[in-house]
Each structure stands twice: as structure tokens, then as C-alpha cells.
Amino acid sequence: MSKKIKLGILGGGEDSLIGILHRVAANMFDRFEVVGGVFSRDFKESRQFAEDLGIGSKKVYKDLDQLIEGESKLPADERIQVVSILTPNFLHFSMAKKLLENGFHVICEKPLTTTYGEAKILEDTLNNAKTIFAVTYTYSGYPMIRQMKEMIAAGEIGEIQKIDIQYYQGWINPIIHNEEQRNSIWRLDPEKSGISCCIADIGTHAFHMAEYVSGLRVEKLLADLNYMYPDNKMDVDGTVLLRFSEYVKGVLRASQTATGEENDFTIKIYGKKAGLKWGQESPNYLYKIEEGQPIKILKPGHGYNSALSLDGTKLPPGHPEGIFDSMGNIYKGVAKAIKGEEYHPGEFPGIKDGARGMNFIEKVVASHAEGNVWVSLDN
Incomplete structure (x- = not known):
């Protein structure tokens, strides 16, 4: 059985630049496996996108609520463990909060939320959840x-x-x-x-x-x-x-x-x-x-x-490294944290x-x- 961390993605479908960036970064060190998510508001398009990626549509859901419900019914070793939020800003807070409340690790695009008040609520939610949370200030990975x-x-x-x-x-x-x-x-x-x-x-x-x-x-x-x-x-x-x-x-x-x-x-x-x-x-x-x-x-x-x-x-x-590598380094740090491995506090923004x-x-x-x-x- 694969020991890779099972990763779900919200958004980032079709021709999304940020979606490509996160998928490449997640695969870079062979620590994560993209297994599903909600790639589009259109369920049919989302399923087709997953098929095009070669991951199948078994773990593609209509929305976040269905994802949480479906994954929570599975044995722990079969569930999506961490979810990357790549949606427009206004969706970050509600999605991240639900995921934390249901035991998922979270990787979230910046800005974290649309208000500082929401961000403080997420901090409190994370303290209770005791999972891993990363914010992708990408350039810190260079x-x-x-x-x-x-x-x-x-x-x-x-x-x-x-x-x-x-x-x-x-x-x-x-x-x-x-x-x-x-x-x-x-x-x-x-x-x-x-x-x-x-x-x-x-x-x-x-x-x-x-x-x-x-x-x-x-x-x-x-x-x-x-x-x-x-x-x-x-x-x-x-x-x-x-x-x-x-x-x-x-x-x-x-x-x-x-x-x-x-x-x-x-x-x-x-x-x-x-x-x-x-x-x-x-x-x-x-x-x-x-x-x-x-x-x-x-x-x-x-x-x-x-x-x-x-x-x-x-x-x-002498070999150039770029933004894919920078984002990949952040995912690598998150993987270490999820696995309980030793990591430098500078490896990913929290x-x-x-x-x-x-x-x-x-x-x-x-x-x-x-x-x-x-x-x-x-x-």
C-alpha cells in the first residue's frame, strides 16, 4: 500500500496556473498523492478533469460537504488526509474551518481569509484541531x-x-x-x-x-x-x-x-x-x-x-530552480510535519x-x- 500522503484539492481545475503549480509541487518529492477533491463547481467538469489527470473520479465530490461526509466514512488509511484550498479568497475561511473541524490537515492559498477576524477564528479552530496548517507564501521556499x-x-x-x-x-x-x-x-x-x-x-x-x-x-x-x-x-x-x-x-x-x-x-x-x-x-x-x-x-x-x-x-x-521548486519545498515541509518528522520552523508558513x-x-x-x-x- 502506498505510504504517500493522500491529498485532495479544492479548485485549481481546468487551466488554472495555481492548480498546476500546486500539483507539480505536491508530486515533487514523492511525498503526496493527489487522489481527488472538488476541482470545479460543475461536477461533470470536475470528474472529467480528474480522469484527464489520470487519478480517476472515485474521490471527486460535488462540494466540500460531500467530500467531508464521504471521506469520514472510510477507514483512516483510505481517507484524504490533507486538503489544498485553491479557490477565490472569499471561500477560504468557510472551507478551512470545516476541514479543521473534521480533522483534516490544510494547505491554503493566500490571503488566508478576507478579514483578520476570520483569520483569528481559524487560529482558535486549529488550536482545537491540532492538525497541520500551511499558508502558501510561495517565495519562502526558494x-x-x-x-x-x-x-x-x-x-x-x-x-x-x-x-x-x-x-x-x-x-x-x-x-x-x-x-x-x-x-x-x-x-x-x-x-x-x-x-x-x-x-x-x-x-x-x-x-x-x-x-x-x-x-x-x-x-x-x-x-x-x-x-x-x-x-x-x-x-x-x-x-x-x-x-x-x-x-x-x-x-x-x-x-x-x-x-x-x-x-x-x-x-x-x-x-x-x-x-x-x-x-x-x-x-x-x-x-x-x-x-x-x-x-x-x-x-x-x-x-x-x-x-x-x-x-x-x-x-x-548551476542548474536553475524556480517557483515550482519553491512551492515544492513548502509541500515537503508540510509532509514532514504531517508524518511527525523533524523539520525546521522555516520550512512552511503557518x-x-x-x-x-x-x-x-x-x-x-x-x-x-x-x-x-x-x-x-x-x-
């Missing part, structure tokens, strides 16, 4: 981001002085300027996306990355958002000033109207002794800069890297990271709405 985290923790750049993080995309630019289109996509619909588009979609990645890599927590922020048109209720661009402490400041810039940009996600952290720079579009290069010294370039797979970085490296030095993200989103929107003022995050 080997050189993990190396960056470990170098900072070891004091290699000295006390942090400045954090600069940017996430620029341009995909929404042709949509936002067309009234019919901007009023027809779910990303710009508050009922489905929550109170934020850009900040919730990619700004929360940047926020998580800033805290994950630096080991610091944002105490206060001041935000200035851009909605572009009076009839558009969702932000599509924003700049956020960050205060980690009295003398450690940062800036977070996120935009989905950066014309021509694809996925320009960069982070720069400067300490008293040195600085570190990384960009998602060239993820194999981590730059260390020091005054009076030549630039040092670190790459994955070499013995000089940390154990956390090397554990997430699948190829010999529910507290997701809740922090929701707190960040709400505070950014509030800061902007109140006239671009400083507001405090919960700590």
Missing part, C-alpha cells in the same frame, strides 16, 4: 531566500538598518482602464476578493517575506494606495512605509499596474556590516555587498550554504503567518482610508 534568512539570523550583515521590498506586476494595467473589464473580474470584486486587491494578492507576499527573512516584526505602517478610477473599489497599486522599531525602517512597494512588468519581486536588507539583495526573476543569485569589498554572489547547491537552504535544493550547482498577513492588509487599507496615517499592527 533556497537562496532561506539562505538569506539564515545569514541574517547568524549576524552576517550585522544589526539591520533598512528593509526595501518591491513586488511589481503589470497584468491588471490593460484591465483597469476598461470599465467593463474592471467591473467583471473577481480580483476587483470586494464580495469575492475582500477589501484589497493588490495588497492582498502580492503585497501580502512582500510583507511576509520582509518578516520571514529579517526575523523582525512590523510594529507600525503608513500606507498610500491607488484605486485609479472612482468606480473601482479595489487597490491596484500601493506604497507602505514600515517601522520595525524606532531605528529600523522599511518601505514596501506593490503594484499590478507597473506597465510591462511580469513578476518583479525583489528584497534588499541592509545591516551595519553588509547588505543582501535577491530578485525572484533571477532566484539563483543572492548578492552580498560590503563597503570596500567586491560584490559576493551566492548560489544554491554549494556546501557554503545553510542546512535549511541545502534541504530545499534539488539540483546540482496559520499565524496567514493571520499576520490579514492584519497587515486591514491596517494598510485603514491607514490609507484615514488619510495616510501611522497605524499599529497587533504583535
